[in-house]
Amino acid sequence: MRILFMGTPDFALFSLRALVEAGEDVIGVVTQPDKPKGRGYTLTPPPVKVYAESVGLPVYQPNTLKGDEFATLLRTVDPELIVVVAFGKILPKNVLDYPKYGCVNVHGSILPEYRGAAPMQRAIMDGKSETGVTTMMMDVGLDTGDMLLVEKMPIEENDNFETVHDKLGAIGAHALLETVKKMKDGTLHRQKQDDTLASYAAKIEKEDCLIDFSRTAQQVHDQIRGLSPIPLAFTHTLDGKLLKVTEAEVATTSTDAPAGEVISIDGGKITVACGEGAISILAVLPEGKKRMRAADFINGRRIKVGDRLN
Secondary structure, eight states: OEEEEEEOSHHHHHHHHHHHHTTOEEEEEEOOOOEEETTTTEEEOOHHHHHHHHTTOOEEOOSOSSSHHHHHHHHHHOOSEEEEESOSSOOOHHHHHSSTTOEEEEESSSTTTTEESOHHHHHHHTTOSEEEEEEEEOOSSSSOSOEEEEEEEEOOTTOOHHHHHHHHHHHHHHHHHHHHHHHHHTOOOOBOOOGGGOOEEOOOOHHHHBOOTTSBHHHHHHHHHHTTTTTOEEEEOTTOOEEEEEEEEEOOOOOOSOTTBEEEOGGGOEEEEOSBSEEEEEEEEETTSOOEEHHHHHHTTOOOTTOBOO
8 A cells, every 4th residue: 555644744754764664665754844943043854854855755845735846746756545544734636545455644632622733732621531542534524533442541640741642652653553554454444433522723823822720720730731832821920021820730738819829838849829729839940041940940039928829
């Protein structure tokens, strides 16, 4: 089965590597164009491109999938199956319709829950105890195609976006290999999604990252870990400086202090009152500084009991 792979970030790399190492006939990789990164705006290739070139796979980086140029490329490479993992653009109908066996997507949620751009972050931020990966046949809708295989995993109390991302990447790679195997031997079954159970995982915006301490401590904790290590939840100190929070835990302390007030800096933790309970901040990224433990931030006399974060 001639497979054209379409993907861009690290999450896609899990699946591409699995296909290659399993000996599947990957005939090429389509990924996003190189983009400037860092303070020097250095043009940087996507992780998928770096790996594909290292194993000798042809790499294509079209600016658009619409029009004659990409249609000609499809006819040239002539895939029988297209595998899409976090590619970053919606596939037009002519691309979806081209391969004999269709287009299979690896999506980081238990569909139909969390369709859309940020399923892993949203599941953690919503306090879910379980997530998973769904392989599905793609159609013109946004993650609305027929489901193929679902693999589930628990979200642990101290999981963050990074740990869930890596675990789901590995699970997604396994689910993809099983999907391709079943497709080859004719045992793959399609299941319609129940649209009445669907939810949407919108792209993470800046407003999603602002910490609202009037929420419960558990909700604040879920927000912080769902956004760590990137883009990070944030608040502001008394002097208006941006303070990003990289790690926290729900405190055992009970308090009637106003939400956002620092009630303790003992034990190298910045404990802040919430609408219900309190959160202990363990590590931070202060404005203009490097990441540091909360203890170092405290020792620098940048915060004290009675300060208000907002």
